[in-house]
Amino acid sequence: MSDTEIGALRQKLASRQRSDDYRQRRKEMDAAFSQYGAAPDVTVEPVTANGVRAEWTSTPQDDRAAALLYLHGGGYVIGSLDSHRHLVSQAGRAMKAPALALDYRLAPEHPFPAAVEDAVAGYRYLLAREIRPGRIAIAGDSAGGGLVVAAMLAIRDAGLAQPACGWCISPWVDMEGIGETMSTRAAADPMVQRDGLLEMARLYLDGANPRSPLAAPIYADLTGLAPLLIQVGAAETLLDDAIRLAKVAGAADVRVDLQIWPEMVHVWHLFHPELKAGLRAIEQGGDYVRACIRGA
Numbered sequence: 001m002s003d004t005e006i007g008a009l010r011q012k013l014a015s016r017q018r019s020d021d022y023r024q025r026r027k028e029m030d031a032a033f034s035q036y037g038a039a040p041d042v043t044v045e046p047v048t049a050n051g052v053r054a055e056w057t058s059t060p061q062d063d064r065a066a067a068l069l070y071l072h073g074g075g076y077v078i079g080s081l082d083s084h085r086h087l088v089s090q091a092g093r094a095m096k097a098p099a100l101a102l103d104y105r106l107a108p109e110h111p112f113p114a115a116v117e118d119a120v121a122g123y124r125y126l127l128a129r130e131i132r133p134g135r136i137a138i139a140g141d142s143a144g145g146g147l148v149v150a151a152m153l154a155i156r157d158a159g160l161a162q163p164a165c166g167w168c169i170s171p172w173v174d175m176e177g178i179g180e181t182m183s184t185r186a187a188a189d190p191m192v193q194r195d196g197l198l199e200m201a202r203l204y205l206d207g208a209n210p211r212s213p214l215a216a217p218i219y220a221d222l223t224g225l226a227p228l229l230i231q232v233g234a235a236e237t238l239l240d241d242a243i244r245l246a247k248v249a250g251a252a253d254v255r256v257d258l259q260i261w262p263e264m265v266h267v268w269h270l271f272h273p274e275l276k277a278g279l280r281a282i283e284q285g286g287d288y289v290r291a292c293i294r295g296a
Contacts, residue, residue, distance in 0.1 A: 067097055070139050072102075136163040139289075176198075
């Protein structure tokens with residue numbers, strides 16, 4: 001049975017006008033999603049996490065001995081604390097723990113690997129607060145979903161203990177846009193198209209190798225990483241990114257749960273205030289994270 005809510009949302013997304021200038025798109029993304037706002041019982045606390053601007057969101061029932069480290073999407077070029085506050089706070093609620101959202105440095109002002117460095121700085125900040133690695137989950141959407149895996153790789157290579165798990169929402173892990181679904185899902189996806197994706201990759205990489213493991217984790221050796229939950233919509237051009245990431249992780253003996261949600265668009269979780277499937281996906285992610293923490 002077709003989801004009527006996603007049908008209406010797809011029509012709305014397909015009709016919107018988007019600027020080609022990344023500076024204007026930053027403003028557009030913040031305006032589009034900040035209108036949702038966090039729930040009334042959410043407390044917001046701005047902080048600096050090892051030099052990285054960040055904020056805590058929490059709810060009264062949270063377990064303060066655990067934490068969700070969240071890395072927002074936006075192609076490493078757009079997106080902010082404002083655009084993702086409603087999603088981050090809801091993800092923390094689902095995990096039943098405070099969420100630390102990082103306002104990591106964006107390209108082109110701060111190209112690769114600045115975002116990876118900031119993500120690791122945020123993880124070290126949580127460790128310094130005496131939150132045990134097995135009580136930390138790292139989550140992110142789109143570019144932030146790829147950054148989850150890149151951060152876990154950098155954490156491993158720095159000799160730090162892995163978090164309990166990674167939660168990748170519609171992850172972008174291929175800087176070249178060569179997945180088959182970039183073409184086969186192009187007509188169905190109102191969010192991500194190859195030309196725009198490649199432009200963001202150009203701004204982010206600034207001449208770096210597009211197959212660098214910390215930029216495109218499908219080319220990394222993922223051995224030793226914590227379990228991964230990968231959620232992706234069946235209507236996404238990035239569907240192949242998620243599938244290839246799951247394959248590479250599984251081949252490295254990483255435990256992977258890959259969820260392909262019928263009809264869903266890129267990061268449908270962002271629309272959870274008007275899309276029940278978005279809320280269900282967040283709740284399932286929270287269940288997964290809590291199970292990993294219990295087993296740590």
